[in-house]
Amino acid sequence: xxxxxxxxxxxxxxxxxxxxxxxxxxxxxxxxxxxxxxxxxxxxxxxxxxxxxxxxxxxxxxxxxxxxxxxxxxxxxxxxxxxxxxxxxxxxxxxxxxxxxxxxxxxxxxxxxxx
Numbered sequence: 001x002x003x004x005x006x007x008x009x010x011x012x013x014x015x016x017x018x019x020x021x022x023x024x025x026x027x028x029x030x031x032x033x034x035x036x037x038x039x040x041x042x043x044x045x046x047x048x049x050x051x052x053x054x055x056x057x058x059x060x061x062x063x064x065x066x067x068x069x070x071x072x073x074x075x076x077x078x079x080x081x082x083x084x085x086x087x088x089x090x091x092x093x094x095x096x097x098x099x100x101x102x103x104x105x106x107x108x109x110x111x112x113x114x115x
Contacts, residue, residue: 004054008046011055011100024048025063025080030104034112042068042111045080055099061085062107068114086110 009026012019017028027045032038043065050059063078063085074087088110096102 005048005051008051008054008100008103011098012104015100015104017100017104021048026051030107030111032108032111034109036114037068037111044107044111045078045083056094058090058093058099058103058106060087060089062088062110064111068111070114 005026009019009021012026012028017030019026019028025045025047027043029041029043031041045063046059047061050061063080063083066082066084070086075084078085088106090106
């Protein structure tokens with residue numbers, strides 16, 4: 001049986017991202033290596049519905065606490081109170097053999113752009 005959400009959670013857990021399923025979301029932690037949040041543990045989330053095609057296709061929206069801002073972003077209020085979701089594309093998805101690692105690297109890079 002195919003369980004993309006379970007695969008996503010297991011992949012993040014194997015990388016110490018501390019994933020937690022909460023009311024239609026997978027909330028997890030990343031530590032950016034660049035930018036204002038470098039070295040901090042930042043909580044972020046993905047909607048479970050966006051994981052339907054994992055690992056073939058990555059999620060599109062990155063949910064972050066509203067205080068994390070970007071100079072340029074396509075964003076909308078997140079259904080998570082006090083959070084915003086940011087639209088981010090991933091170029092050349094699927095070239096990394098470890099999809100969870102590629103996803104975390106992507107999110108770290110996005111948060112590294114925050115001001």
